[in-house]
Amino acid sequence: MSYRLESVDKEGLGTSPGLKERNYFGLSDCSSVDSSTIPSADKKSSSLNFKATELRLGLPDSQSPQRETDFGLLSPRTPDEKLLFPLLPCKDHSASGNKRGYLAKSGSNNAPAAKAQVVGWPPIRSFRKNTMASSTSKNTNEVDGKPGLGALFVKVSMDGAPYLRKVDLGTYTCYQHLSSALEKMFSCFTLGQCGLHGAHGKERMSEVKLKDLLHGSEFVLTYEDKDGDWMLVGDVPWEIFTETCRKLKIMKGSDSIGLAPSAVEKSKNKD
């Protein structure tokens, strides 16, 4: 249930003197911070319809409640607009997306880029967040020495998708099974090529269902193992994979460079 901070098309704002562009979350996108001005307190008296230009916060397809009063929230955006991040993360993003919003996981330098998160929300102390982060990376599957007890749930996230899913690795028997299930799950988003391979060229999903116009790149399936390293899926035998996999991520092909590059090359050569 993640959400995004998004901005709306600003053309409608040009004509109204009372409505100013607002960076509701104190965005660190510096240029827009400078240009915004403070709205007057009696904006309610304006007769313009603010709804169309209203910025609302919500899940992309959800119906946010209709608000009578107008105030600046961020509305679902079209995919190609820039994500707006609050306050601090200007420098976080230049630091190769090490941090997951406010949650800094120590040691996982290959973690994928941060999702849009609000700084300091929910209000949990860093000590607790850091402790829980290292807890979950130890205990996600909780099947140490006890196969069969409990499901092998892992989170699956995808670049560009607004929320995560969870899959039970125990219900699949091989990579192909997993990949087709994931494909179905994420087909409403864009799913390009999955860099799954093995010795079986045929089992690779070669069809591109829906090319992502913005990113224009392939997607590869990666996972985080119990040491916190991000690897390409398909390198190890299935059984070992289910034991060591902690999280799955469908990444853009360009982001996966640096993760077992030889595997990527191998899959390309198998064409």
Next chain:
Amino acid sequence: MASVSLLFVTLLSVTLYINIKSFILWDQSQTFLPSLSDSVLMDRRFPFKVLEHIFSFVDSNEDRNSVSLVCKSWFETERRTRKRVFVGNCYAVSPLKVARRFPKMRSLTLKGKPHFADYNLVPDGWGGYAWPWIEAMAARRPLLEEIRLKRMVVTDECLEKIAASFRDFKSLVLTSCEGFSTDGIAAIASTCRKLRNLELRECIVDDLGGDWLSYFPETSTSLVSLDFSCLDSEVKLSDLERLLSRSPNLKSLKLNRSVTLDVLESLLRRAPQLVELGTGSFSDELDPEEISKLTKALSELKQLKSLSGLWDLLPEYIPVLYSVCPRLTSLNLSYATVQMPDLIDLLSRCSKLQKLWVMDLIEDKGLKTVALCCKELRELRVFPSGADLDETDVTLTEQGLVSVSEGCQKLESVLYFCVQFTNAALVSIAKNRPNFRCFRLCVMEPFAPDYRTQQPLDEGFKAIVERCKDLRRLSVSGLLTDKAFEYIGVHAKKLRMLSIAFAGDSDLMLHHLLSGCESLKKLEIRDCPFGDTALLENAAKLETMRSLWMSSCFVSFGACKQLSQKMPRLNVEVIDEHPPKTRPDSSPVERIYIYRTVAGPRLDTPEFVWTIHKKPEVGVSRLAIR
């Protein structure tokens, strides 16, 4: 205030009665006693010794502050007798002044950074340095015995200075502090021979290894409490064992996570008198013999009242804890990733529990059990288990809190993280539990309305503030309009601390709060759409408060300047990590922190903090001494 005056009148009358009787019975040479015709209550000749005796019954600093306002002689007597000094904002007053005012000071408590620093809203380097205080006290108050710091920057230098300067030093409690390493701790351990309390609560420490533990004196120590739960590295088992063996007064021990389960038994054997125990990791594999030894060792802790730690507690180890459950008054499971139904086995045995911290893995079902079994519960905190907001398939809903509010008559303090809520639930909770003193609800999805009716949560919070007349602390969340804050302003007369995020519609919201909440001392707001007007209209209110924090709101630079000019005893600090090249009055300000002070603008601001100058033409000044 009424209770204080009553106490005084009573004490004075009692003292006076005794004096009068003795006056009649004794020699008339007892000339120091006031004659009956004088107005005795405020008589300046009322001897210091008598006042001092009376004041010794006054513990609370708030009462003492009131006492010191009565007249000069009371001020003098009070200041000469105050032993425990509390400064809620280390920048509100200079260390020198405090040192001079209280010659008998034995304990000093200081708080530094604003509360929202806990959630990464205050950049590193903001301030809150302990050094000036420690330096001042070391020079003037060498008999100081206790230092308690919260959200301050403490360096190894500070710790070494403490160790070197206070020969009777007994107690160091650091909460959410940072800036020091284990070397500093070693200095304290080795030099402070009378040390009783060494507690590091959720501090960020540069952990250079576990050697510091070996620096305690080889002879028996006077340790009463030791908390190193926030440290990462391993301490040597033999060091710890020997320390426990020679610390017969140790009542509270909180281990860090790297102390493994297999050594716990040996430690507990050496400290059966423990009242508070924070275990290390609880997930290592033990064989049946080890498990039974550990169970026995725990059952030997006859005085144990508080249990915490329990990192990664495995379900199969829960029976090990059964023996201590019936005596427990405090249980912290907030790092124990145990799920239902295993939690029920544990909680149903804790009938004396007064304080419970747990994760949302407890679910509504578990909270129902708590409501049935833990009738003494006073404080409940439920933390989210998922690191991201996405992990919300745990079945903890508003129902959980409703059940607890129904079943636990003594419940007065709640911190509850939940994905969404309803007005109906809030109204039930308020009806069930009008005795709340602290109510902090964090609806994790910003702007989430009542999920059944899609209405804002205004009516729900209205019920809370209407019914809970003693409410001191409130955190609101979810979809809220100005109306909610109107209700808070009207009803929450005893409210001292209020935290708001993603709420309200306009300046009215702030206006309601500042004009209505009479007892308000700390207000912290983030991401709300208002600013200037309400702030300027209620400027005088700000001097009655400790501090106001506003971030990502619509406060303009011009308003900050005006506020600062209007109110000479407020520091208006602007925190701006991306300052614009020019600063017109209308430009917005990222974050402001406003606090009352008699110490003037502080001299240790980093480059991203500006104290608005009192002279309007100067605009912004940065008084920084590097």
